[in-house]
Amino acid sequence: MASGEDFESIVAQYYEPLYQFAFSLTRTEADACDLTQQTFYVWATKGHQLRDKTKVKTWLFTTLHRGFLESRRRQTRFPHFELSEVPLELPELPSRLVNQLDSRQVLQALSQVDEVYQAPVALFYLEDCSYKDVAEILNVPIGTVKSRMARGIAQLQKILISGSKGTPTNK
Amino acid sequence: MNREQAKEILALYRPGTADAEDPSFSEARGLCGQDPELNRWFEEHCAQYLAFRVRFKQVPVPAGLKEQILAERKIHTTPAWLRPAVLLTAVAVVAVMAGLFILWQRPREDLGFSSYVSRMAGIARRGYAMELETKDPAQVRAYLTRSQAPSDYVLPHALEQSTLAGCAVKDWQGAKVSMICFYSGRPLPPGETTDLWFFVIDHSSVQGAPVSSSPAVTSMDGATAASWTVGNKTYVLVAEGDEQFLRKYL
Numbered sequence: 001m002a003s004g005e006d007f008e009s010i011v012a013q014y015y016e017p018l019y020q021f022a023f024s025l026t027r028t029e030a031d032a033c034d035l036t037q038q039t040f041y042v043w044a045t046k047g048h049q050l051r052d053k054t055k056v057k058t059w060l061f062t063t064l065h066r067g068f069l070e071s072r073r074r075q076t077r078f079p080h081f082e083l084s085e086v087p088l089e090l091p092e093l094p095s096r097l098v099n100q101l102d103s104r105q106v107l108q109a110l111s112q113v114d115e116v117y118q119a120p121v122a123l124f125y126l127e128d129c130s131y132k133d134v135a136e137i138l139n140v141p142i143g144t145v146k147s148r149m150a151r152g153i154a155q156l157q158k159i160l161i162s163g164s165k166g167t168p169t170n171k
Numbered sequence: 172m173n174r175e176q177a178k179e180i181l182a183l184y185r186p187g188t189a190d191a192e193d194p195s196f197s198e199a200r201g202l203c204g205q206d207p208e209l210n211r212w213f214e215e216h217c218a219q220y221l222a223f224r225v226r227f228k229q230v231p232v233p234a235g236l237k238e239q240i241l242a243e244r245k246i247h248t249t250p251a252w253l254r255p256a257v258l259l260t261a262v263a264v265v266a267v268m269a270g271l272f273i274l275w276q277r278p279r280e281d282l283g284f285s286s287y288v289s290r291m292a293g294i295a296r297r298g299y300a301m302e303l304e305t306k307d308p309a310q311v312r313a314y315l316t317r318s319q320a321p322s323d324y325v326l327p328h329a330l331e332q333s334t335l336a337g338c339a340v341k342d343w344q345g346a347k348v349s350m351i352c353f354y355s356g357r358p359l360p361p362g363e364t365t366d367l368w369f370f371v372i373d374h375s376s377v378q379g380a381p382v383s384s385s386p387a388v389t390s391m392d393g394a395t396a397a398s399w400t401v402g403n404k405t406y407v408l409v410a411e412g413d414e415q416f417l418r419k420y421l
Contacts, residue, residue: 008241015237020230033236040240095215098222106226125220125227128188146183153182 024122117152284379295368304337320347346376
């Protein structure tokens with residue numbers, strides 16, 4: 001990062017989508033704010049090491065996601081599923097029903113999705129990142145990104161359809 | 172690719188994004204044009220995606236978050252001048268500047284003709300090693316030729332009549348200088364054997380060398396030097412004595 005102006009410009013451009021991504025992961029305003037601030041703190045101290053400035057967005061989302069994982073003190077690695085290995089239940093939730101929901105309900109449903117799928121689903125709906133960038137952010141192969149997105153979306157829709165907090169069936 | 176396979180692929184298609192140009196979706200999207208049921212499903216998928224996207228994007232961002240981030244940065248950010256890369260660069264620049272300053276401050280060596288004369292006079296008077304001791308002018312020229320020093324010099328007639336003692340080869344800025352030593356015949360202090368020294372160098376090898384063939388005389392702390400140029404050779408005759416003594420050999 002070359003200057004304060006650059007920093008302000010990057011904050012202005014990315015703080016909202018970063019916060020929304022953080023909120024979709026944590027579901028609490030305080031935790032999402034902390035994660036977002038922590039991400040920009042890391043950027044302020046280490047961002048100058050990033051040579052390819054076109055990667056700023058990916059760098060920020062990657063940093064935020066790592067911060068989230070560290071905050072959860074995750075000890076286990078998630079298994080990698082390739083899309084072709086996992087039979088899918090394809091979307092069956094009509095868009096008119098989605099239109100009757102609000103953000104809180106959608107995020108509440110997301111919180112019931114298996115944790116490993118939550119970040120991929122949030123990135124699927126929130127951001128326009130390429131699958132390659134999402135793979136970099138989540139630090140998993142592209143095939144794994146797609147399988148997690150597909151399974152997470154299927155879980156989310158089942159939860160919303162059932163209107164319950166039951167365990168998703170598509171596992 | 173059948174309909175179900177196409178659905179699996181298109182389930183991850185995000186309308187309004189770069190996925191429209193992503194070739195991994197091309198075939199499945201193409202199939203929609205041939206399969207009305209698949210096309211209806213795909214349109215519903217796109218509508219559903221956009222509806223979800225709006226919900227995710229509707230998450231309100233707390234007021235003041237941006238200002239808080241900017242304020243935190245002022246507290247924590249490492250100043251640019253303290254970053255290792257910047258510090259190393261600064262140290263390197265300072266070192267180079269200091270080196271340049273020292274070089275600039277150092278007295279520069281005068282490469283002009285007066286410096287050349289002074290240097291040769293100093294060699295003659297403060298001592299030197301005669302590389303060849305002989306009274307034979309031919310041996311001196313032969314030695315200088317072998318040493319790739321100027322040997323086609325022309326001696327002043329009076330000097331030619333003096334007693335030859337020998338020669339040496341000296342250096343001036345990479346150019347060979349022939350030094351031919353003579354003895355005038357007058358009494359000398361103990362240990363001294365010569366009191367006239369004739370230096371020859373190519374004219375182009377000394378900055379500001381005289382162009383005149385008429386000797387110009389300069390006095391230097393008990394010694395005297397005469398300098399002149401003939402052809403492409405510049406000559407300096409140094410004598411231990413005054414101008415009157417020196418002129419006897421020009």
